[in-house]
Amino acid sequence: MSEFTYPILFGILIGTLLRIIMLRTDYRQYPTYLHGKTIHISLGFIAAALGSLIIPALLSKDYTAVTILTVAATQFREVRNMERNTLNEVDEFELVSRGKTYIEGIAISFESRNYLVMITSFIATFVYILTNLIIAIIAAIICYILAKILMSGSVLKEVVDIEYKDLHFDGAGLYVDNIYVMNIGLPERQEEIMKYGMGFVLTPKNMNTITTISNLGQRQAILHDVSIALGVFRDSGTPALTPIIKRDLDDGRLGVFLLPQVRDVDKAIEIIGKVPVLENAIRMPSNSKAHNKEVPANDD
Amino acid sequence: MMIEKAILAIITLDPSKVSGGAPIFICKTKDELENVAANIEAITDGIVHGLSDELYIVVKH
Numbered sequence: 393m394s395e396f397t398y399p400i401l402f403g404i405l406i407g408t409l410l411r412i413i414m415l416r417t418d419y420r421q422y423p424t425y426l427h428g429k430t431i432h433i434s435l436g437f438i439a440a441a442l443g444s445l446i447i448p449a450l451l452s453k454d455y456t457a458v459t460i461l462t463v464a465a466t467q468f469r470e471v472r473n474m475e476r477n478t479l480n481e482v483d484e485f486e487l488v489s490r491g492k493t494y495i496e497g498i499a500i501s502f503e504s505r506n507y508l509v510m511i512t513s514f515i516a517t518f519v520y521i522l523t524n525l526i527i528a529i530i531a532a533i534i535c536y537i538l539a540k541i542l543m544s545g546s547v548l549k550e551v552v553d554i555e556y557k558d559l560h561f562d563g564a565g566l567y568v569d570n571i572y573v574m575n576i577g578l579p580e581r582q583e584e585i586m587k588y589g590m591g592f593v594l595t596p597k598n599m600n601t602i603t604t605i606s607n608l609g610q611r612q613a614i615l616h617d618v619s620i621a622l623g624v625f626r627d628s629g630t631p632a633l634t635p636i637i638k639r640d641l642d643d644g645r646l647g648v649f650l651l652p653q654v655r656d657v658d659k660a661i662e663i664i665g666k667v668p669v670l671e672n673a674i675r676m677p678s679n680s681k682a683h684n685k686e687v688p689a690n691d692d
Numbered sequence: 693m694m695i696e697k698a699i700l701a702i703i704t705l706d707p708s709k710v711s712g713g714a715p716i717f718i719c720k721t722k723d724e725l726e727n728v729a730a731n732i733e734a735i736t737d738g739i740v741h742g743l744s745d746e747l748y749i750v751v752k753h
Binding site: 564 | 726748
């Protein structure tokens with residue numbers, strides 16, 4: 393056994409453990425079962441192995457070995473494609489689809505988790521070789537905490553106020569508060585909607601949020617998450633019963649029309665609040681230079 | 693160009709208000725109107741939209 397055997401094994405172990413910890417089946421219901429998990433744990437293992445090998449390779453003056461990292465990058469980009477393809481295929485058969493923006497967000501996070509594993513393994517091995525096992529464990533824990541912070545995005549309740557509002561019909565038009573949602577002609581359908589439907593209004597807290605929540609992918613993500621958590625009162629072939637979100641053009645508020653199976657207002661508010669703000673939907677107009685530039689006063 | 697929405701049928705009590713390319717169903721009573729509309733909705737997987745009390749259209753979205 394070479395002097396690097398234990399550091400490498402340690403790095404691989406830490407990396408794989410980190411991947412397992414990050415792989416939790418949460419309300420997104422993905423990945424659910426053993427097969428999906430096996431794929432990601434195996435890939436995490438490969439990432440950990442790659443991360444652990446860099447320092448020993450450099451120390452044995454085997455500099456070209458570092459080129460293997462390019463293979464790693466290609467490999468993990470493939471992870472993103474794989475996730476995207478699978479989720480896209482499955483999405484067609486969801487009663488309330490996830491939407492492309494949400495899928496892209498999930499795919500990106502799966503790719504980046506592998507890089508986090510690689511960096512953690514790299515640091516763990518490096519510290520082990522430089523010092524000893526105890527300090528290496530501490531370094532790995534610090535990496536885990538950093539990874540945790542890096543991977544946690546914001547959720548909807550941090551950027552909007554959520555209120556329950558009654559649905560009402562004005563003629564054939566369905567409204568949430570004063571936001572027009574859709575036209576339902578049949579009185580029978582209208583009764584169903586009044587019976588099973590729920591309305592919520594999301595009021596953005598600032599200028600940036602108005603643009604973020606107006607994103608169609610972000611809206612679809614809200615509908616999907618709520619439908620997964622509370623069930624949905626619809627079936628194929630009943631397009632009139634479709635949960636939908638419309639925007640108030642005046643002030644950017646969103647009118648959310650839901651058809652949950654479990655009609656619990658507090659639960660619904662909590663679930664809407666926990667919908668992640670999608671990376672691809674975030675807009676920061678207030679950070680733009682042109683937006684903040686003061687308009688020169690007209691002196692003449 | 694793909695047409696995303698199309699009017700599949702028009703159901704009305706007042707034939708003088710409608711004409712054109714979509715199939716038109718003329719009904720005698722409000723009950724019949726709603727029945728026919730509900731049936732066409734179910735058959736075509738469309739949505740019945742109300743333009744007025746006596747004029748419904750079925751739209752495929």
